[in-house]
Amino acid sequence: MDHFGYRNGEMYAEEVPLREIADAVGTPFYCYSSATLERHYQVFTEAFAKQGLDLLLCYAVKANTNQAVIGTLAARGSGADVVSEGELRRALKAGVPAEKIVYSGVAKTAREMAFALESGIYQFNVESVPELHQLSQVASEMGQEAAIAFRINPDVDAKTHAKISTGKSENKFGVPWVHARDIYAEAARLPGIRVVGLDVHIGSQLTQLEPFREAFERVAGLIEQLRADGHEISRLDLGGGLGIPYDPTDPEPPSPDAYAAMVKEVVGHLGCRIIIEPGRLLVGNAGILVSRVIYVKEGEERKFLIIDAAMNDLVRPSMYDAYHEIVPVLETDEMPEPCDVVGPVCETGDTFARARPIPPLGSGDLLAIRSAGAYGAVMSSTYNTRLLVPEVLVKDGKFAVIRPRQSYEQLIGLDQLPDWLAQ
Structure with missing residues (x-):
């Protein structure tokens, strides 16, 4: 609507x-339209509240970076998902609290990491082992500890346009799920790093729930393995990607209610705080x-x-x-x-x-x-x-x-x- x-x-x-x-x-x-922005935020957050899930909604700033758009959502309580220092600065200036900001992206530089740590962001979504080592070095030199979740690539076909698919093994995003346990073990040994969660995002404009379900089932099993390995996994970032109706003749994409019910069914038993990063769905x-x-x-x-x-x-x-x-x-x-x-x-x-x-x-x-x-x-x-x-x-x-x-x-x-x- x-x-x-x-x-x-x-x-x-x-x-x-x-x-x-x-x-x-x-x-x-x-x-x-302000009313549309506010309504979409309300419908999405209420869907998760009905399921009794602890939700942190982080608007994917890349979808629309205008200060007034970010500010409208921030006034409703939204956090932000950012992928650059520029987006982080925009989110902070628009009124998003640093403790509600998640930093994603495959190419974070040492400068960007330092600025994010100084700002006090909630979490880094780490996408590679080299990035992990760089973040460890920056945080250690600053005398800080970076809260991280690894973005896991579950090798799931989102069945969407090839240019906006991010969860297959051929894509540049995330670390392979088959190597996740070794990578988490390495992170636990590094200074300046605090492992807090797991992140997954398989693509954009998804119009079916099954690819989500397949990816979430895969990471739910991985979280149980990681906990058995001794890691404290308290946050689960499920990314964004839920589609919107562009063509009025196409079938309606899944509703936020249906999506939230599926999330509850698949990962609700883990007791994690759920982070969702909708962009297109909101704006x-x-x-x-x-x-x-x-x-x-x-x-x-x-x-x-x-x-x-x-x-x-x-x-x-x-x-x-x-x-x-x-x-x-x-x-x-x-x-x-x-x-x-x-x-x-x-x-x-x-x-x-x-x-x-x-x-x-x-x-x-x-x-x-x-x-x-x-x-x-x-x-x-x-x-x-x-x-x-x-x-x-x-x-x-x-x-x-x-x-x-x-x-x-x-x-x-x-x-x-x-x-x-x-x-």
């Missing part, structure tokens, strides 16, 4: 008409990208709807062949016609939809690309010297610009000429 809908034939974000925002900030722009359907039609072009074999948003603004369709529902901001009774929705970037891949049935639109008309709150603005670029677009947050009947549109002076001013060209 989200809070974008039609009233009297016009699309609103909560109580604000999208046309009003477009007139104020121009197009294209991202629009996020994906809380955001849309609003764009304006520039031209309607009749090609030799197909019709093109050329809009002012492009692949540099929303790269998912180009990168993942991802589906996003595209709807007009003003409803119409006219019959949809198949057309290609494309942007201005000089790449054939700058395409949002091919042969998609869409009601007839003309130059100047507004459309909304739905489910764009996750991996949208955060993955945008300035390719073709296109400006980063504004982001807007709606709360009831108000809206605020939470990232202004970049100016050409700001963008081009990032370049610096060497002395020999400055003249």
Whole structure:
């Protein structure tokens, strides 16, 4: 569920008409709904509360790093899952307590480790033996102890897009589960390291529970072995990855209630504190990208709807062949016609939809690309010297610009000429 809908034939974000925002900030722009963010957080946490599980929800900041988005979730009690020093700084600045922050990622540097230790984060999710030794050295030199969980690669096929699968043996993430006992034993001997848990994350946009169940059953058995080896495993980080509905014709992904019940069934007996790192599930359907039609072009074999948003603004369709529902901001009774929705970037891949049935639109008309709150603005670029677009947050009947549109002076001013060209 989200809070974008039609009233009297016009699309609103909560109580604000999208046309009003477009007139104020121009197009294209991202629009996020506070009510949707808050509701998704509430539904997810309540699902685990019903099961009597001790839950720490850590929002996966990489999905959408805007301070206002992180802050909205932090105000509800959310922690954060971060994968860089920059994301850690964003989370702290947005109001996430350090003791609710988990640091993931395969390439943490010594500098990043030191900053995280100084900040007092909750846990490092360690992904390799070299990383373990680096963290031991940094923590020891600082006179601190790093609480760690190893990210275990369970070699489970998430049955999702190959570019967002993370739990197979061929992926770069985590340590092989078959070597886990030896690696935990090594960690227990190192200074500056305190083993507290186990972490697993098998991929993103999962629409079935079975891959989760298979991975969780595997790590549940491993935890029992590790405890028998003398390790105190009190935390179990189950990662994120639960999918959202992008295409309204597809079957609904599992609900948070069904997911939480499965977690209780498979790992509830372990008595661990459960850490979950949802990203897309919280913010994906809380955001849309609003764009304006520039031209309607009749090609030799197909019709093109050329809009002012492009692949540099929303790269998912180009990168993942991802589906996003595209709807007009003003409803119409006219019959949809198949057309290609494309942007201005000089790449054939700058395409949002091919042969998609869409009601007839003309130059100047507004459309909304739905489910764009996750991996949208955060993955945008300035390719073709296109400006980063504004982001807007709606709360009831108000809206605020939470990232202004970049100016050409700001963008081009990032370049610096060497002395020999400055003249």
